[in-house]
Amino acid sequence: MESWLIRNATVVTMDDDGRVLPEADILIEATEIAGLWPRSEAPQNPPEARAIDAAGMVAMPGMINAHTHCAMTLLRGYADDMPLMPWLEERIWPFEMKLQEDDVYWGTLLGIAEMIRGGVTCFNDMYHYFESTSRAVLDSGIRANVSGVLLAFLPDAKERLERAIEFAKQWKDKGDGLLVTMLGPHAPYTCPNHLLDRVIEGAHEAGVGIHIHVSETAQEVTDSQRDFSQTPVERLKDIGLLDVSPVLAAHCVHLTDSDIATLVESQVGISHNPGSNMKLASGTAPIPKLLEANAIVGLGTDGAASNNNLDILEEARLAALLHKLQADDPTVVAARQALCMATRGGARALGIHHRVGQIKPGMKADLVLLDFRLPHLFPRHDVVSHLVYAARAGDVRTVFVNGRPLMIDRQLQTLDEDEIFGQVTERLKRLVQ
Amino acid sequence: MESWLIRNATVVTMDDDGRVLPEADILIEATEIAGLWPRSEAPQNPPEARAIDAAGMVAMPGMINAHTHCAMTLLRGYADDMPLMPWLEERIWPFEMKLQEDDVYWGTLLGIAEMIRGGVTCFNDMYHYFESTSRAVLDSGIRANVSGVLLAFLPDAKERLERAIEFAKQWKDKGDGLLVTMLGPHAPYTCPNHLLDRVIEGAHEAGVGIHIHVSETAQEVTDSQRDFSQTPVERLKDIGLLDVSPVLAAHCVHLTDSDIATLVESQVGISHNPGSNMKLASGTAPIPKLLEANAIVGLGTDGAASNNNLDILEEARLAALLHKLQADDPTVVAARQALCMATRGGARALGIHHRVGQIKPGMKADLVLLDFRLPHLFPRHDVVSHLVYAARAGDVRTVFVNGRPLMIDRQLQTLDEDEIFGQVTERLKRLVQ
Numbered sequence: 001m002e003s004w005l006i007r008n009a010t011v012v013t014m015d016d017d018g019r020v021l022p023e024a025d026i027l028i029e030a031t032e033i034a035g036l037w038p039r040s041e042a043p044q045n046p047p048e049a050r051a052i053d054a055a056g057m058v059a060m061p062g063m064i065n066a067h068t069h070c071a072m073t074l075l076r077g078y079a080d081d082m083p084l085m086p087w088l089e090e091r092i093w094p095f096e097m098k099l100q101e102d103d104v105y106w107g108t109l110l111g112i113a114e115m116i117r118g119g120v121t122c123f124n125d126m127y128h129y130f131e132s133t134s135r136a137v138l139d140s141g142i143r144a145n146v147s148g149v150l151l152a153f154l155p156d157a158k159e160r161l162e163r164a165i166e167f168a169k170q171w172k173d174k175g176d177g178l179l180v181t182m183l184g185p186h187a188p189y190t191c192p193n194h195l196l197d198r199v200i201e202g203a204h205e206a207g208v209g210i211h212i213h214v215s216e217t218a219q220e221v222t223d224s225q226r227d228f229s230q231t232p233v234e235r236l237k238d239i240g241l242l243d244v245s246p247v248l249a250a251h252c253v254h255l256t257d258s259d260i261a262t263l264v265e266s267q268v269g270i271s272h273n274p275g276s277n278m279k280l281a282s283g284t285a286p287i288p289k290l291l292e293a294n295a296i297v298g299l300g301t302d303g304a305a306s307n308n309n310l311d312i313l314e315e316a317r318l319a320a321l322l323h324k325l326q327a328d329d330p331t332v333v334a335a336r337q338a339l340c341m342a343t344r345g346g347a348r349a350l351g352i353h354h355r356v357g358q359i360k361p362g363m364k365a366d367l368v369l370l371d372f373r374l375p376h377l378f379p380r381h382d383v384v385s386h387l388v389y390a391a392r393a394g395d396v397r398t399v400f401v402n403g404r405p406l407m408i409d410r411q412l413q414t415l416d417e418d419e420i421f422g423q424v425t426e427r428l429k430r431l432v433q
Numbered sequence: 434m435e436s437w438l439i440r441n442a443t444v445v446t447m448d449d450d451g452r453v454l455p456e457a458d459i460l461i462e463a464t465e466i467a468g469l470w471p472r473s474e475a476p477q478n479p480p481e482a483r484a485i486d487a488a489g490m491v492a493m494p495g496m497i498n499a500h501t502h503c504a505m506t507l508l509r510g511y512a513d514d515m516p517l518m519p520w521l522e523e524r525i526w527p528f529e530m531k532l533q534e535d536d537v538y539w540g541t542l543l544g545i546a547e548m549i550r551g552g553v554t555c556f557n558d559m560y561h562y563f564e565s566t567s568r569a570v571l572d573s574g575i576r577a578n579v580s581g582v583l584l585a586f587l588p589d590a591k592e593r594l595e596r597a598i599e600f601a602k603q604w605k606d607k608g609d610g611l612l613v614t615m616l617g618p619h620a621p622y623t624c625p626n627h628l629l630d631r632v633i634e635g636a637h638e639a640g641v642g643i644h645i646h647v648s649e650t651a652q653e654v655t656d657s658q659r660d661f662s663q664t665p666v667e668r669l670k671d672i673g674l675l676d677v678s679p680v681l682a683a684h685c686v687h688l689t690d691s692d693i694a695t696l697v698e699s700q701v702g703i704s705h706n707p708g709s710n711m712k713l714a715s716g717t718a719p720i721p722k723l724l725e726a727n728a729i730v731g732l733g734t735d736g737a738a739s740n741n742n743l744d745i746l747e748e749a750r751l752a753a754l755l756h757k758l759q760a761d762d763p764t765v766v767a768a769r770q771a772l773c774m775a776t777r778g779g780a781r782a783l784g785i786h787h788r789v790g791q792i793k794p795g796m797k798a799d800l801v802l803l804d805f806r807l808p809h810l811f812p813r814h815d816v817v818s819h820l821v822y823a824a825r826a827g828d829v830r831t832v833f834v835n836g837r838p839l840m841i842d843r844q845l846q847t848l849d850e851d852e853i854f855g856q857v858t859e860r861l862k863r864l865v866q
Contacts (some may be wrong), residue, residue: 064515073536073808073811073812074812075824076812076814076816076819076823077443077812077813077814077815077816077818077819077823078814078815080766080767080768080818080822081763081764081768082763082764083762083763083764084763087763094528103799110808110811114807114808114809117807117808117809118809275754277758277765278754278755278757278758279753279754279757279822280757280763281757281758281760281761281763282758282761283758284758288648304823307822307823307824308818308819308823309809309822309823310809311809313823318754320712320754321708321711321712321751322711322758324711324712324713325711325714325715325716325717325755327714328714329513329516329714330515330516330517330520330712330713330714331514331515331516334513334514335513336513347710356848373854374547374550375506375543375544375546375547375550375850375853376547376550376551376742376743376744376826378506378509378543378854378857379506379507379510379857379858379861380507380510381508381509381510381511381865382510382511382513383510384509385510385741386509386511386741389513389712389740389741389742390509390510390511390737390740390741390742392744392825392826392827393809393825393827394825394826394827394828395827420808421811424811424812425812428812432814
């Protein structure tokens, strides 16, 4: 693999000291960040490497999409502004019933192309046909945690679960660490305890984590209290699911104070998905309280049917804006906290923070260069504030994952967008009638 | 002036029938839209005009920023995540005290460059040094309503008001209709009745409208009820200010049902500014109620110190998302309504809907082409939904105002960004110490 030297970038490190280096060089060797020098300390004889002139650009850690259903890009804009049940029953589920393996492959590639363009270098996915998702991940070079969705009401739910456990075991070492497998029981309300027991057992057997929706709607919590005399979080703790590591709980909108304490104590990773929660009117997650309690919080887009893009910079902005309003306090979820959720927080939530989430020697080289020579990012009083409150996914120019350039100067390096558009168009003829 | 023929665009007309034409041609002659033909009805002998191949692009009416303080781009990211009073007293006001005329000129040009890049073709401004703002408008070729800000606590408030009235009279016919002058009393709580009385008189004298902040915070309404036994809206109605036409009331966050009825009856234009209201934790404007009551509602960014960009596509998305959440109903503020506020609604709120806000023969040619050959805008199940829920300002490629191209293929045609960046950098050395 080639070595790369990124020169003269303003580097938002997201390290423990929150350092922002105004003019710095980053050396990438093989899959890792091998050096990071402020301009004045740059080595006299620079190592041999392909140079990128990043003057006027900002480098930051690649963003992490902590919860999505990537292939749902196929459904982008297919049904909006509808009440939840007709939306699911009349539009989303009938469409998904027709999905075949290769549809998921191409839909996932479409989402990956979008995410690379928007500076997302890792995503956490739960969907049907997880082998197709995984193939798309490996073919594109992006980083991902992948799990198949498990729903008790699907035919052969048990057989599907056994296949998912096998998948988790067999694929976990593929892709040089880029691919991490998990198990994906959809949610407490769609999975009875006997299924969840086997999920927990399977996770321990395979040595993998669990990705699950938790307390997304008020109804879900009410139903759980009626049926189990427990909140969904209490139930998951009770059956031992929270002893698995890592557990990524998506949404966590409706939590009691005791739920919050449990999530913190069990070190559960939380994916906050403000765009989806707003669009579906699910409610407002207690993010200021969770951050205050030192919970592990990342940001997710959810699927493109309920967002409708896969843009983590936008989710960071929504998180910063929404919670100020709901808390009636303009100081909560400051720009630095929002950007932390988009990067380090997501990495920690997915259990991959020893590899990614910061620009720091020894970490994997997952990083993003944004063009800041644009009027909406000028003047540069505060780069972190600009990233959260003013920047857009389209400002991303160059993206590295695991030391490999996936986009250079807005040109994708591993994916052919025209081919993806063509394949998706062809497949939609069958899927939409 | 050159004629232009835009070919094969998907045209979101925003006309009375809400038509979206999948493949259509638009003819621009002089300042106007001279023709609009679906592909099948295109004239055999196309008129002589410079052609733009817009295959794969979406054309929509230029967006309207119904409330901003454009030169506050100078303060972008200068102070965020702070409580309101320290933010104003320690950061914003001391900075503004140092502002000189040419600072406002260059700060306004910076904001105009940003707005053109983001598909905004008209803005409604209130700030210090309105002549500088107006010069920037005329030099750039954008459309704008301009008013000077009037604050009773400023020295020489009365003299300033007389100058503003003179300005409104003298500049109202400059710029071939691109420049519309208004009077800008800051807010009911910063302007005593004797000042507002003269504003109303001056507006009638000059034949211009009024731009004013109304009921932005709960405190403002409480104070008004304490001091006047009236809500701000009741007080403005009582003194006759709402008889001026047009009146643009910015924010309108805290309204009684009776206030809503008054605003509708008086045909007051409302600028909804969700980004600013969220960031400053001002509250949630009752937009679903206002739309239900047929109020005239546009979208604004407010100044870049409280947003931090001038991106109306983002405000449309925020409006659509925020009100679903707050109403606990995913069907309110549908994509079409949000896009309407960003275009026609804003035009009506500013009293310029006979000129702009739709793509329709006879209207002024203020329109925008967006690149839709991007993964986050694919597949194209619903173009209007994509504009509101998935598109970004950076997707805008080409912008016309009054028949003149201000940006072609992302190249600004009337402004030199490097010169603007240089001027702003130089001026900030004096403004920020």
